[in-house]
Structure formats: C-alpha cells, structure tokens
Amino acid sequence: MTPRSMPWQRLPSSPTSDVIPPEPGPDPAVPPLPPEIAGWFAARGWRVRRHQWEMLAKAREGRHALLVADTGAGKTLAGFLPTLCDFAPSSGPGPGDGLHTLYVSPLKALAQDVKRNLLTPIEDIGLPIRVETRSGDTPSDRKKRQRERPPHILLTTPESLSLLLSYPESAELFAGLKRIVIDEVHAFATDKRGDLLALSLARLHALAPQAQRVALSATLANPRDFQEWLAPQSGEDGEIAAADLVLGEVGADPEVEILLPIEERVPWGGHAGRWAVPQLYEAIKANRTTLLFTNTRFLAEFIFQCLWEANEDHLPIGIHHGSLSTEARRKVEEAMSRGELRALVCTASLDLGIDWGDIDLVVQMGAPKGASRLLQRIGRAGHRLDTPSRAVLVPGNRFEFLEAIAAKQAVDEGQRDGEAFRPGSLDVLAQHVMACACAAPFHEDALLAEVRSALAYSWVDQATFARVLSFVSNGGYALKAYDRFQRIVRAKDGTWRLAHPNQAQRHRMNAGIIVDSEMLNVRFKNGRSLGKVEERFAAQLSPGDTFFFAGMSLEVEGVKDMDVVVRAAKKSATIPSYGGLRLPLTTHLATRVQGLLADRAGWGLFPDDVREWLEMQDYRSRLPAPGELLVESFPHGGKHYTAYYTFEGWNANQSLGMLITRRMEDRGLLPGGFVANDYCLAVWGLRAVTDPVPLLSPDILTDEFVEWVTESHLLRRAFREVAVISGLVERQQPGTRKTGKQVTFSTDLIYDVLKKYEPDHVLIEAAWADARARMTDVGRLAALLERSERELVHVTLDRVSPLAVPVMTMIGREAVPQGAVDDELLLEAEGLIAAAMRPDLPLEGD
Structure with a gap:
C-alpha cells in the first residue's frame, strides 16, 4: 500500500464491467443535421455522438425515449437537439410563437445552468429561440407574462409545472407543445415529486397528445422501470407501454480515491471527517476548483467553517445549500460558472447535472450511502466523456471506510443502485385534482381516465377516485359540516368546479410537495436576506446569541414574526441543524459492506488499524456474513x-x-x-x-x-x-x-x-x-x-x-x-x- 505520508491512499480498482462501447457515428436512417447546426459542431471540433443521432431519430419518429448516458456525454444537448433543428432557418418555416419545448428538472439551480448552456448554441447559430426559467424564485410579473406570451423553451420544476397547469389559460398555453425533456429523472421519479410530475404529464398528454416525452439520466440501475413510468398508459389491453431506451457511448472510467489520516488512526466514530481538513486544504491549493459534497446542511456549514479557519492563503471558497437565500445561491453559482472560486462546499443542492467544466476534483465528506449518488457527484468533475472524473472519499469512521470501499468498487464495476417505484400517493392525487379544478370544470370519468394514464396511478379504481373527490370536495364524512373544507362542488351538468373563485388563489399559495419544518428568515436590519433556519432552532435564540450561517458569524439582534434579525459577529461556534430524513444506506451498498467483512483475504489491503479491528472482532466474536x-x-x-x-x-x-x-x-x-x-x-x-x-x-x-x-x-x-x-x-x-x-x-x-x-x-x-x-x-x-x-x-x-x-x-x-x-x-x-x-x-x- 501507499505509505501513510501520502495525501491519500489509492486502493486498487475492481475489474471494470464487461461493457462493449457502441460504435460512434450517425444513424444512416436519420436525415442530416441542418447546415447551421452541423457547422456549429464543426467549429467547436465536436462530433455528433451516436446517442445524440439516435435521440434525433426518435424525435423525428415521434417516439418517447429514455437516454441513459455517462456524465459529460452531452445528454442535455441530445434532449434539446431536435428542438434546435426545428428552429434552424434551413429547416423551413419555423414553429412560430408559442411554447415548443418544456424542460423539467429536480433543481432550480440545474434549470439556471441549462439555460446558460442552451443560450450558447442559440446565440452562436443565431436561432430565433427564446428561453426562460420558471420556479419559485421567478418574479410574479414574469410568471404572468409567461402565461400570456410564453417562451419557445420553458425550463421549470415539477411543482412550478403543476401550478402552471392550474391556470385557465393552460389549455391554450400547452396546446402546441412538441417536446417534454425530463432531466436527471432518477432523482425524483420514484418519490412524491415524481407522482406530481406523472400526473402533470398525464394532463399534458390530454392537452397536447402530440408531445414527445424524453428523459435523461446517468445513473439508472433499472432502466425498464423508468421506460414504463415515462410512457403514457392506454389501459385498454392491460399491457404496460414503455418508452424506447437509448444507451450512450461509454466514457472514461472515474478515478476514485479514499483519503486516510496521515499519522492518526481511522476514527472509531463521528461522521464529519474533520480530521481531513488540512489534507483537503492542500488538495484545494493543488487544483483549480474543488467541489466538496456533504450529506447535510449542518455539515456544509461546519466543513466550510473548518476550511475557512485553515485558509491561510485567503483562497476564494464558497458554500451552497438549499436553505440559503436565492440571492446567495445565485451569486455562488455565477462565481462558479466564471471560474472565480477555488472550492465550493455544498449539499445535494448541486448533485445533479451542473456543468462547470473547470472542476478538477470532487470530494465526498462522509459516506455516500449509494453507488448511484456517488457516481452522480463524481460526474461534476471534468464533465467530459473522454476525461476521467476524479473524486476523493473522506470516511468519518471505520464503518464508513468500509462503505467507501464498497461504493468505490461498485463505481469501478459500473454497478448502480436506486429506489424502487411504489404506487402513487393519494395526497398528491388530491392536490392534482384541485389544480385541475382551478384550471377548468372537469368530468369525473374523463379525469379518472387521464389520471390512470400515469403508471403510478393506473391502480386507482372508480371507488378510490370517488373517495379522493369526496375529500377534495368537502374534507370527507367527518369534516363536511365545516365550511372551510368546501373546495369543489358538482354542478347540475355533472362537472366538478370550484366552490368559490378564491379557492384558486388559496390552492396556488399552498400547493407543493416538499414539506420542510417551518422556517424563519435570517436577515440583516437593512433587509438583506441570507436564507432560512428552522423554527425550532430560532426558538432557542435570544438577542446577543451568535451562530454560524451562510459562511458568516452572526449575532442575533432580535426574533420578530418570521424573521431572525442579525448583524455580523467576530466569532461563533453554534451552527443551525436541520430536521429531515437521513440519506438511507442502499441495500446494494449494505450487501457489499457485509461482503468486505467476510472477505478475510481482502483485509490485507486495509489500513493496519482497520485490519486489526476486524481481526480482533473475528478473534473475540465473529463477523456477520452476507445474509x-x-x-x-x-x-x-x-x-x-x-x-x-x-x-x-x-x-x-x-x-x-x-x-x-x-x-x-x-x-x-x-x-x-x-x-x-x-x-x-x-x-x-x-x-x-x-x-x-x-x-x-x-x-x-x-x-x-x-x-x-x-x-x-x-x-x-x-x-x-x-x-x-x-x-x-x-x-x-x-x-x-x-x-x-x-x-x-x-x-x-x-x-x-x-x-x-x-x-x-x-x-x-x-x-x-x-x-x-x-x-x-x-x-x-x-x-x-x-x-x-x-x-x-x-x-x-x-x-x-x-x-x-x-x-x-x-x-x-x-x-x-x-x-x-x-x-x-x-x-x-x-x-x-x-x-x-x-x-x-x-x-x-x-
């Protein structure tokens, strides 16, 4: 093994998966690219990759398609290439005004990043395409304008799409929709946000049956399940429809290393990996840009503080997580895109698809909890198909060291893990039914058929749907006597409609899937917002207390209504912690860790203290075997x-x-x-x-x-x-x-x-x-x-x-x-x- 004096130890790679890369090149059955777009590729020294040709062919056939390709393979461009071709002047009369392509991502930051990258070919080629984003951060006047004069390409999230569908003008807005691109589909298709998106897709299919659905991902263990989830279901013959699968060209294998203490022992407990800060700081100095992932917002603030204390060279280091203000996140994202930061500490808020090509190194603080999650994060480095992505894992304790090895082996072998699909949730269905009522009156049978066209809700029968309608209507049997639960009514013509017009506003103000603990704003006296902390943390604060947040030491001036008013402080030790579920250890990684415990011959590759730990366990008791x-x-x-x-x-x-x-x-x-x-x-x-x-x-x-x-x-x-x-x-x-x-x-x-x-x-x-x-x-x-x-x-x-x-x-x-x-x-x-x-x-x- 490499001596402990090295910055980190590199464990040998496992055998790579037996995958034969497909031959690159265009599909001869696909018409050539418009000359403007072909010239743009040539001017950049790029070739159209085989999977991009294949996605173009699927679009021209009107087929729904799922693209699974490595990070840096040009998945996003593959999803949008048919749209760019549609607007090329040499292709004939353009599509004209109106919404042409809808892009849905799990993260607002990803939508912003995609917009930046999309504008490059659009401006270089001179295509007449307007691109806009729509999320919770979009000003209300712009949202109103988008409904009246939509862009050609709209980039949004599942929640914002559902709200957009709740407006009466949605039927006209989406009538001419040609393409729906769902990015990083693995990140949300299996949870309640995926349920909401599935129902929105069903609504879009009713409004624009010609629209083609496209989904993109780099980390799917079970593509067939996602192919079925993506396709609309007819329900006529009982067979499950599925989108076509397109596999991308295979890229360079990632280079994954595991960091170990130079002189100390691998910790027995803890999760932060604080011991690694001096070594990580040296790595930051040795690379242009380093991205450090943590599994919680608390750890992001904690590791940032530790790095800042070690930052003798005053390197520009940033922090990014979901509780920071929109202004703070945008500022960091723009600084990263300009190459102005040497390091960025972040959470899952930057897990997906962010294309910052100058990132040399990705660091995972603590155990990754899943091979697919690790692969996704590794892909942020390099972000080029032919360049290996470099990553370092920092285990917080001895079990996390074993988990890091298991995750590295899974990545080396091309193995993936992921969440299983489950039946769609009834609370999400109730929210969708209310959104449909806000848009226009509906017939019960027609909406049920529409809902059942989403695979997640194909199980819903008439009796179940009637129960949901009864709940949305008046709260159900035990609550119907209370006027405040009366939301929709059945009219004389048999349609369901809003009980009062103000119900639409109430729905739009409260709709959403993510139910965090209640949050209070953290702001300076001048009104500048830094982000949010949970109510339970804010309740413990009194004037004069200090805490560390958004990379700054802050002193509390007062807590008023929903605001924590602060000013800058010299020093602070307390860091807000946040509730929420822990990232679960996947069954796939858990099985691999047990396999490592049972493989006594492999212990020789472990650090001496870890090997001694396992040998003493074997001597004193026994080791848990797989199963x-x-x-x-x-x-x-x-x-x-x-x-x-x-x-x-x-x-x-x-x-x-x-x-x-x-x-x-x-x-x-x-x-x-x-x-x-x-x-x-x-x-x-x-x-x-x-x-x-x-x-x-x-x-x-x-x-x-x-x-x-x-x-x-x-x-x-x-x-x-x-x-x-x-x-x-x-x-x-x-x-x-x-x-x-x-x-x-x-x-x-x-x-x-x-x-x-x-x-x-x-x-x-x-x-x-x-x-x-x-x-x-x-x-x-x-x-x-x-x-x-x-x-x-x-x-x-x-x-x-x-x-x-x-x-x-x-x-x-x-x-x-x-x-x-x-x-x-x-x-x-x-x-x-x-x-x-x-x-x-x-x-x-x-």
Whole structure:
C-alpha cells in the first residue's frame, strides 16, 4: 500500500464491467443535421455522438425515449437537439410563437445552468429561440407574462409545472407543445415529486397528445422501470407501454480515491471527517476548483467553517445549500460558472447535472450511502466523456471506510443502485385534482381516465377516485359540516368546479410537495436576506446569541414574526441543524459492506488499524456474513447490551429499536434505551437478553408495529405532511403565514377527529402509507425479521466487542448535530476501545 505520508491512499480498482462501447457515428436512417447546426459542431471540433443521432431519430419518429448516458456525454444537448433543428432557418418555416419545448428538472439551480448552456448554441447559430426559467424564485410579473406570451423553451420544476397547469389559460398555453425533456429523472421519479410530475404529464398528454416525452439520466440501475413510468398508459389491453431506451457511448472510467489520516488512526466514530481538513486544504491549493459534497446542511456549514479557519492563503471558497437565500445561491453559482472560486462546499443542492467544466476534483465528506449518488457527484468533475472524473472519499469512521470501499468498487464495476417505484400517493392525487379544478370544470370519468394514464396511478379504481373527490370536495364524512373544507362542488351538468373563485388563489399559495419544518428568515436590519433556519432552532435564540450561517458569524439582534434579525459577529461556534430524513444506506451498498467483512483475504489491503479491528472482532466474536443476522450480548457499565448487526439503514434500525424495547418491557427485561447507525442497533437494559429470537419474530409488524405507529408521533407527523400536501391544512393565506406550531396544532386536532369518527379517511390511509414506506423502512425491516428466523446467530461475550464500539460511542449523543463532537467522542471512548481491543484487560465495573 501507499505509505501513510501520502495525501491519500489509492486502493486498487475492481475489474471494470464487461461493457462493449457502441460504435460512434450517425444513424444512416436519420436525415442530416441542418447546415447551421452541423457547422456549429464543426467549429467547436465536436462530433455528433451516436446517442445524440439516435435521440434525433426518435424525435423525428415521434417516439418517447429514455437516454441513459455517462456524465459529460452531452445528454442535455441530445434532449434539446431536435428542438434546435426545428428552429434552424434551413429547416423551413419555423414553429412560430408559442411554447415548443418544456424542460423539467429536480433543481432550480440545474434549470439556471441549462439555460446558460442552451443560450450558447442559440446565440452562436443565431436561432430565433427564446428561453426562460420558471420556479419559485421567478418574479410574479414574469410568471404572468409567461402565461400570456410564453417562451419557445420553458425550463421549470415539477411543482412550478403543476401550478402552471392550474391556470385557465393552460389549455391554450400547452396546446402546441412538441417536446417534454425530463432531466436527471432518477432523482425524483420514484418519490412524491415524481407522482406530481406523472400526473402533470398525464394532463399534458390530454392537452397536447402530440408531445414527445424524453428523459435523461446517468445513473439508472433499472432502466425498464423508468421506460414504463415515462410512457403514457392506454389501459385498454392491460399491457404496460414503455418508452424506447437509448444507451450512450461509454466514457472514461472515474478515478476514485479514499483519503486516510496521515499519522492518526481511522476514527472509531463521528461522521464529519474533520480530521481531513488540512489534507483537503492542500488538495484545494493543488487544483483549480474543488467541489466538496456533504450529506447535510449542518455539515456544509461546519466543513466550510473548518476550511475557512485553515485558509491561510485567503483562497476564494464558497458554500451552497438549499436553505440559503436565492440571492446567495445565485451569486455562488455565477462565481462558479466564471471560474472565480477555488472550492465550493455544498449539499445535494448541486448533485445533479451542473456543468462547470473547470472542476478538477470532487470530494465526498462522509459516506455516500449509494453507488448511484456517488457516481452522480463524481460526474461534476471534468464533465467530459473522454476525461476521467476524479473524486476523493473522506470516511468519518471505520464503518464508513468500509462503505467507501464498497461504493468505490461498485463505481469501478459500473454497478448502480436506486429506489424502487411504489404506487402513487393519494395526497398528491388530491392536490392534482384541485389544480385541475382551478384550471377548468372537469368530468369525473374523463379525469379518472387521464389520471390512470400515469403508471403510478393506473391502480386507482372508480371507488378510490370517488373517495379522493369526496375529500377534495368537502374534507370527507367527518369534516363536511365545516365550511372551510368546501373546495369543489358538482354542478347540475355533472362537472366538478370550484366552490368559490378564491379557492384558486388559496390552492396556488399552498400547493407543493416538499414539506420542510417551518422556517424563519435570517436577515440583516437593512433587509438583506441570507436564507432560512428552522423554527425550532430560532426558538432557542435570544438577542446577543451568535451562530454560524451562510459562511458568516452572526449575532442575533432580535426574533420578530418570521424573521431572525442579525448583524455580523467576530466569532461563533453554534451552527443551525436541520430536521429531515437521513440519506438511507442502499441495500446494494449494505450487501457489499457485509461482503468486505467476510472477505478475510481482502483485509490485507486495509489500513493496519482497520485490519486489526476486524481481526480482533473475528478473534473475540465473529463477523456477520452476507445474509446472516449477527446478535451480540455483553455487559458494560452495570447494564446489559445487545447489538444487532442489521445493515438495514438508520431508519429501519430506529424502528426496530422502538419495537424491541416494547417487547423487552413486556417480558420484564427493563429496557433503558437504544442507539442506532446504518449498520447496527444497540439496545440496553437492566436484565440480559438470553434469547433474542422472540424479540424479532415477524409478528412484531402486525401487532406491536401497528400499535406503536398509532400511538407514536410517526403517524401524526405523517398526517401533518399529507394534510399539507393535499390542501386540507393551509400554511399560507393572503398577508399571513402559519407557524409550524399552528400547523401542527391544526393537523393534530383534525387527526384526532378522523381517528375517532372516520378511521378509513383517505388521508389516514395516505399517512399510513408514508409511515410504513418512508419513515420506517418497513419493507427492509420485514425482510430482516424474516431472515432472522433462519439466519440469526447469537454470541454472548464478557465485554463489548470491537465491532460494537462505533455504535456504542454514540450513546448520549444522538441529539447532538453530526460533526459537533467528533474530537471529544474519541477521548471519552478510550476506555471502551481498550476493553474491546485488548483481550487481557478486564472491563471496569463488571
């Protein structure tokens, strides 16, 4: 191995996937490019790639198509090339005025970046095309003008598209639409934003049946599922329609390295990777531009602060995440596009498709949690098909080191992972029905047929749709007596229409899919906005308190209404943390990590301290084999601990911990609590668990799970979200906005009414679907419990095992923001580590 004195160690690559690159060149059946566009390619020294020719052919045939191609392969240009050709003067009379092409992306920043890149060929060639963006950041006067005089190409997001479809002029606006380009489709097709987009596509198909659908992605593990999702379904013969698949030319293999401490040991716990800052700063100095990805907004602010403290050369370093103000994000994006920054610390806000060609190096702080996510982030470096993208992974602890190796191997082998599709959500359907009513009266049967043309909602039958309509109409049986829930009515001609014209404004003010915790603006006294922090964080602030945000130290002057008024401060240590779900460890990576643990021959490539850790675990206990559930029981500090090595992710482990402690209590084992990470769950109590099998029987999901979810905050939180998405509870009204506490109070009251008088309400059903599928990873939990009946191995030890140390170091720190206590964590865990790694050392207190 490379000596530790090197900036980072490079582990050997796994064999590359057995993929034969297709021969480049035009399809002879495709008419040649217009001379203006062919000349533009030639002037830049470019050739039209084979997949770009193929996408042009699909467009001319009117076929829906999914393009899967590596980063830097020109996917976006492939999606827009047919549009550019349509407007070329040599192609004959142009399409004229009106909306021609609609582009949908998951990120506002990506739409802005695509606009910049699209304008280059349009201006160079002199094409008569107007391009505009539309998102939540677009001024209202421009939005109004776009409805009256639309551009030829409109770049938008799923939420903004849904709102645009809610206007009466939408039928005329979209009537001449020719093409719909969906970028980075993997990023949102499988979640509720994908549900909303699927319904919007169904509406567009009704308004413009001639429009061709195109989707683009670099990281799909299951293209066939996305081909079916993309195509409109007829529902006539029962067969599932699918878009055509186009595979791109294969690019250069990425170069992925794993950073290790030069002299120190790989950390036992923590997630921030703070130890790596000196080495990363040297890497920033050695490259033109470095992009540093973090998995949370807190870590973005934390790592930026650490880098800024190390920035002796005063290099221009920026920060970008979703809670910063539009002005702050745009400023950073424009500085990056001009090549003015040496480094940028960011979150998933810049995951997708951003084309900044001068990025030399991508750094992933902490574990990537998925091979596809890592590949997407790596692709931001170089952004050219024939140039390897360079990336460095910075593991925060020993399990993350194994996860980094697993992710690197998956990337080297061309393997992908991704979320599975699930049935469309009923709360999103309710929001869509209301949007349709805002646009124009509708017939129930016609709208149902339209909804069912989206694969995600092809399961919706007439009875289910009638329940949704009843809810949108008056809130349902238990709520229909209240006037404020009366939103649509059935007219004498049988059509459904708005109960009052003001319902349209109320819908547009509150529609959306992303339900974050309530946010307060952070601004200076002069009104300049820096971004937003969560209400729960702001509630703890008093005048004179300081915190670090948007890359600056700030002092609180006051908290008024929905604003935190601040001024610059000299120093601050507190950083706002944000709620929200953790990135889940994919099943694919979890399986690979277990494979690494079982591959003893491969341990020789690991750093000495990691190898010793695994060897001592093998000597003291055993290592969990693939498909096996290892359970360890041991005493520590006067308590009895049980460690379950599930590898099913934090969400599933949290749920399992709650269920196991309930069963322990019923059996008199006096549970004290639990702590979990992605790999392991540790539960402790005053009495030892001698047989874990009864605690893990699968009936736990039909008995205790239902009782626990019903009693816990989970279902109430899920109901709060579906109530907001469906429009039952409004966050915003003209001139005022409800606080998070007010929204929660309203939804809790309604939840209690429905639970008592209408337990089968459509929103209770939607909340249960969320609680099961998203908040608790119940699918993975069920598979784990089924496996435990066959493959459970229980080991009883006299003290803590080496493999349990990373999760044990988290006890007492679950509520502390990640990265805040990494240094202290190691100091306090010294005794625990010594007990685990030295067989001759008696455990103190046992």
